Amino acid sequence: MATSPAPSGEGSGHRPSRFDRRVLLWIALAFIVGLVLFALAIRHGDKNDFYRAGEVPPSTAEPTYAPLPAPMAGEDGSGIGTLTPPPPVAASETPTAPVAPAPAPVARPAPEPRPAALADRKARPIPGQTPAPDYPMRALRDGETGTVLVLVHIGPDGVPTSTEIAQSSGSRELDRAALQGVRRWRFEPAIGDGHPTVGDVVVPIDFKLSD
8 A cells, every 4th residue: 555745844843934034033023113112202201291290189078268257337337437637747857967168179280481582682782791801011001091892792691702803992902902802702692583593793892091
């Protein structure tokens, strides 16, 4: 009697088919996705959910109210008493501090007047600063006398810048002595437009023998 061949699936071990593998794979993926969504839901719920106290049940006791006092009876029987105005508040008697007087303005000294402009004038010798020239020994021995007119050119500082003979005495020795003596003189400078300036002046020098 012939025996039928054994099924191909039977043998040494059972091997799952390709369809079974796909089912298991989808189940595993669904399980993993479910875990991820559950974890996200729990985390989101921890951030947004707050503790809420339960509602307090309403009290069954009725509120009690104190009755208002009865109005005072007025003289006219209207039930409204006479309103008495409050006593006037006395003004504060706090002493006020005396107001210090304003300081007197400080008087400023009057400005010194400016010197007036000097009037124009010519140069002139300063008294006490015109020493007499030396009498020449030769002219003295010869008995020479005379008057020398010396033209003096004076600077703005009053010092002679140069001298010359404007009129001779007739003696060379006397003329020379007159020029040398006048160079030692000091003068008040000439004034022009209110300011010292150069000027000229003629001074006479007399040579006389004493008796």
